[in-house]
Amino acid sequence: MSAPRPCVLLIEDEPAQREVLCYNLEAEGYRVVQAQSGDEGLLLLDEEMPDLIVLDWMLPGVSGIEVCRQIKMRLETRATPVIMLSARSEEVDRVRGFETGADDYVVKPYSVNELMARVRAQLRRTRAAATGARLMFEDIVLDSETHKVTRAGAEVKLGPTEFRLLSNFMEKPGRVWSRDQLLDRVWGRDVYVDTRTVDVHVGRLRKALTGAGGSDPVRTVRGAGYALS
CATH class of the missing domain: 3.40.50.2300 (Response regulator)
Incomplete structure (x- = not known):
């Protein structure tokens, strides 16, 4: 997709x-x-x-x-x-x-x-990620051109959806995204996906990022959504 x-x-x-x-x-x-x-x-x-x-x-x-x-x-x-x-x-x-x-x-x-x-x-x-640029947040580096993510120099294995999620978060660190907004940005408004699917993929993203070392950079904002901070 x-x-x-x-x-x-x-x-x-x-x-x-x-x-x-x-x-x-x-x-x-x-x-x-x-x-x-x-x-x-x-x-x-x-x-x-x-x-x-x-x-x-x-x-x-x-x-x-x-x-x-x-x-x-x-x-x-x-x-x-x-x-x-x-x-x-x-x-x-x-x-x-x-x-x-x-x-x-x-x-x-x-x-x-x-x-x-x-x-x-x-x-x-x-929208740096959409133009093949490298995005950086603390020790996380996302290279849109090669479709690779590293954390503290170690490669992080992400699926395509988790990669798009991370790209979206890294373009605007600190911004809180609701589940509906993430569905629109990551999946597209023409695709029907249940909002609970967002939680599943955010969980996978968190697991991959913490597995590479370091704390969880994705913050849950109760009643609002998620943010990279």
Whole structure:
């Protein structure tokens, strides 16, 4: 089973722009979730747990600036990259966007190819495992390209599901993931798996990691889920 596609939350109120962006993002291989307003975008943020957000500044109701501010205030989403789209090209507007927390700022009209390149660049930074990078957490090293994991230099034998679980944990150490969120990220939303299956595979991951030496790095958060910490 391959890893689920990265999810992009597209918050854009103009239908034509939204259609073009959705088409190109899906052509790049991303799963796209669309919102037509800031309020809808904030609701989808909790439901979909996107890997990246493309956010228009001028939105009905809650503005893009306010949406960005709320995203960056939340502990669980502050690391999610935000690319802000705006017709405002003045330096003061760019500065305001970045100071609010935007990770990138693209002025309309823009080149779709350039925007896709910026999306890829942001995802490379935040989803390192998806790009063949090496991830490290304390004495654990995960090499996505060779599909190998070591702990304190000793190889850790993991099944494909446990490898994807560990990749997800290591991309955002300290973040608490619910069982439903892990099902979406590791198994994919199109596959039906009981939430108890998550517990089974987390148990296997723990056994493999502790068997290689050291304490259990996976923390159970009662009533919430699991975290690497």
